[in-house]
Amino acid sequence: MEIKKVNGVKKYLNKKGGIRMITTRMMSIDDYKSVYELWVSIPGMGLNDIDDSFDGIKRYLERNPDTSFVAEDDGKIVGAILAGHDGRRGFIYHAAVLHQYRNRGIGKKLVDLALNALKQKGISKVGLLVFSKNEIGNTFWEKMGFYEKEACIYRDKKLREMHYRPNPYLEKE
Numbered sequence: 001m002e003i004k005k006v007n008g009v010k011k012y013l014n015k016k017g018g019i020r021m022i023t024t025r026m027m028s029i030d031d032y033k034s035v036y037e038l039w040v041s042i043p044g045m046g047l048n049d050i051d052d053s054f055d056g057i058k059r060y061l062e063r064n065p066d067t068s069f070v071a072e073d074d075g076k077i078v079g080a081i082l083a084g085h086d087g088r089r090g091f092i093y094h095a096a097v098l099h100q101y102r103n104r105g106i107g108k109k110l111v112d113l114a115l116n117a118l119k120q121k122g123i124s125k126v127g128l129l130v131f132s133k134n135e136i137g138n139t140f141w142e143k144m145g146f147y148e149k150e151a152c153i154y155r156d157k158k159l160r161e162m163h164y165r166p167n168p169y170l171e172k173e
């Protein structure tokens with residue numbers, strides 16, 4: 001894909017040399033196949049066979065119908081963010097942008113959309129988990145104003161067996 005800098009900002013060009021527009025919209029369950037393909041294409045996405053199945057994402061979007069978003073290039077999903085709340089805290093999962101579309105503000109745009117949607121619902125604080133070895137992810141979230149909570153340890157307990165996709169951030173050195 002041809003790239004040109006316009007006023008210092010990277011723009012992607014279409015076949016005729018015009019600037020390609022990346023559009024954003026709310027995620028719906030009809031996007032599941034494309035969004036899941038995006039997630040599995042990215043090494044290090046923490047995906048499991050229950051929460052990230054079609055039924056798991058359907059359930060999530062039914063509870064949180066208007067706070068998750070996708071970015072599209074001419075109908076092709078190139079970025080996505082899953083966000084929702086439990087009535088108290090907002091939470092973000094699986095923010096992702098296709099490799100060849102990174103570093104041009106798509107991730108930030110998706111985060112802004114999710115945060116605005118959560119704020120409109122009266123949510124005052126939003127959390128997320130990022131693997132400690134994910135340097136790009138941690139740099140990105142730091143830039144987005146999500147700071148490490150040093151005094152806390154994240155704990156969880158599984159209520160049923162789940163299977164995770166292999167994850168380079170969890171491999172022992």
Ligand SMILES: CC(C)(COP(=O)(O)OP(=O)(O)OC[C@H]1O[C@@H](n2cnc3c(N)ncnc32)[C@H](O)[C@@H]1OP(=O)(O)O)[C@@H](O)C(=O)NCCC(=O)NCCS
Pocket residue numbers: 042044093094095096097098101102103104105106107108109129130134136137139140143
């Ligand atoms: C993290 C991710 C979503 C960022 O998407 P993106 O579209 O490239 O991000 P943006 O272009 O909107 O960048 C936003 C800011 O983060 C910074 N940033 C993004 N990637 C960066 C990198 N590799 N190194 C340094 N800074 C980076 C940008 O410089 C920008 O800062 P600025 O506003 O000061 O210029 C993308 O890299 C990705 O999909 N990574 C794999 C999945 C992942 O790790 N997700 C996060 C953990 S859940």
